[in-house]
Amino acid sequence: MSHTSVLLKRQEWAQPFLILLSATLAYFLPYAGLFLVFAILGPAHYLTQMNWMHDRDYFIRDQKAKFIYMGLTVAGLSLYLFMGFMPFIYALCAFTGLLMAAFFLSHRIQQRYVILPVLSLATTYLFFAKLPALVLPALILLPIVHVGIFTLIFLMQGVRKNRGPAAKTAVMTWLFCFFLLVFFPPVSHMTWSTGLATNHHFFDGTARFLSTLGGSRMSHDRAWSLAYGLLTFFYTYHYLNWFSKTELLQWNRIKRRRLYLIIAIYFTAVGIYAYNYKIGYEILFMLSVLHIIAEFPLDFIAILGLFSRRDAVAA
Numbered sequence: 001m002s003h004t005s006v007l008l009k010r011q012e013w014a015q016p017f018l019i020l021l022s023a024t025l026a027y028f029l030p031y032a033g034l035f036l037v038f039a040i041l042g043p044a045h046y047l048t049q050m051n052w053m054h055d056r057d058y059f060i061r062d063q064k065a066k067f068i069y070m071g072l073t074v075a076g077l078s079l080y081l082f083m084g085f086m087p088f089i090y091a092l093c094a095f096t097g098l099l100m101a102a103f104f105l106s107h108r109i110q111q112r113y114v115i116l117p118v119l120s121l122a123t124t125y126l127f128f129a130k131l132p133a134l135v136l137p138a139l140i141l142l143p144i145v146h147v148g149i150f151t152l153i154f155l156m157q158g159v160r161k162n163r164g165p166a167a168k169t170a171v172m173t174w175l176f177c178f179f180l181l182v183f184f185p186p187v188s189h190m191t192w193s194t195g196l197a198t199n200h201h202f203f204d205g206t207a208r209f210l211s212t213l214g215g216s217r218m219s220h221d222r223a224w225s226l227a228y229g230l231l232t233f234f235y236t237y238h239y240l241n242w243f244s245k246t247e248l249l250q251w252n253r254i255k256r257r258r259l260y261l262i263i264a265i266y267f268t269a270v271g272i273y274a275y276n277y278k279i280g281y282e283i284l285f286m287l288s289v290l291h292i293i294a295e296f297p298l299d300f301i302a303i304l305g306l307f308s309r310r311d312a313v314a315a
Contacts, residue, residue, distance in 0.1 A: 008247040012166035016173040022237035023177035030229035039273035041239035147238040185226030
């Protein structure tokens, strides 16, 4: 057995332990743990995954389609950033990106480059003009879908691809930890350190939705601990899953010039978070959303891969 295959197997078997580690952090630090991993691991994840997806053309085969998709995404997020963090613009951009990805993945758009952006924007406008009540739920569910549901989907892809015991154990461990956190949430009061006291609202919308999983009989503190425990679990394992799969994904093969830039941006980001978490969150917000939207084509491929015979990329 080659050194590469041995390392790959070790990384596969590391997944159940990383899932348990993430759940343990969620139990002991359901609140502060989320802010720590978001600030320390988050920027490194965004930067390295964007570099990895760029080298793979963002999983969009057609080059012109790729430029249209990424161009509209960056332009829309820039508009959102400079218009004072307007939720409507953010939701507009997110849904536009999702719709564009659906069109581009059909790979049959050679004669429709001009009409597709117009059609996408028009459909997006009608969606939000007629169904404005769905804007807030979309904002709340986006991080849950990205770091929770799609992480599980990619684990299931591993089962479908190699059917090995490590992949099956990882899926079962993830589900076990999820239900454990739901039915036996951390026993913790909502207490914040001075540095985080004014910033917990960044995740409160999503946490409020997750807190309903505890049912009406659960106390307010316990429901809130459940919500933040799940978020800490989701985000921590989402990041650790990415960083631990060097052999499968080869994300660590970064060109030297980009590597220096990534390192510089990363330490700058962490430094800003340490200085003022609110400023760091606002500055890095666009990058985090950009990497989510850029991953939409891969997410579509992953979903389709669960129901097809062809192998999709596992993350």
